[in-house]
Amino acid sequence: MPPNAHQFSQVVAREVSGRRHYGATELLIPGAPKPEATAYARRQARERFRRRAAIEPRISHLKSDFRFGRNFLRDVQGDAINRLLAATAANLRLWLRRASACLDTILAGILIVLRTLLLPVGLRPQTSF
Numbered sequence: 001m002p003p004n005a006h007q008f009s010q011v012v013a014r015e016v017s018g019r020r021h022y023g024a025t026e027l028l029i030p031g032a033p034k035p036e037a038t039a040y041a042r043r044q045a046r047e048r049f050r051r052r053a054a055i056e057p058r059i060s061h062l063k064s065d066f067r068f069g070r071n072f073l074r075d076v077q078g079d080a081i082n083r084l085l086a087a088t089a090a091n092l093r094l095w096l097r098r099a100s101a102c103l104d105t106i107l108a109g110i111l112i113v114l115r116t117l118l119l120p121v122g123l124r125p126q127t128s129f
Contacts, residue, residue, distance in 0.1 A: 062086050 020027045030049040033042045063069040068086040071079055 055093055058090075062090055 066086040
């Protein structure tokens with residue numbers, strides 16, 4: 001369990017054995033719903049577990065690509081700094097990838113315009129309006 005789990009009433013986890021309650025915090029694990037659960041409760045649980053499943057690949061990439069697997073900083077502030085640095089690096093990488101794609105599109109458009117302007121008149125592609 002995370003050290004700040006006492007701040008939450010429920011924590012979603014996967015593949016955990018052992019205790020299900022840590023003080024006032026309940027550990028939720030995906031599985032077959034209880035027979036007495038309403039359709040609404042089943043839908044809410046399914047959505048909660050799907051959200052968790054959707055972020056697991058992102059957490060895995062943070063651990064492998066941005067050294068998030070081990071914290072080299074001390075204390076609770078070190079944990080916060082480590083999370084902040086890993087998330088910032090991941091977001092920066094994503095933004096740079098998107099900016100690169102936009103820049104590629106812009107440069108391709110400029111190249112088309114320059115080719116059209118610099119080709120001799122007889123070799124220009126025919127355009128019909």
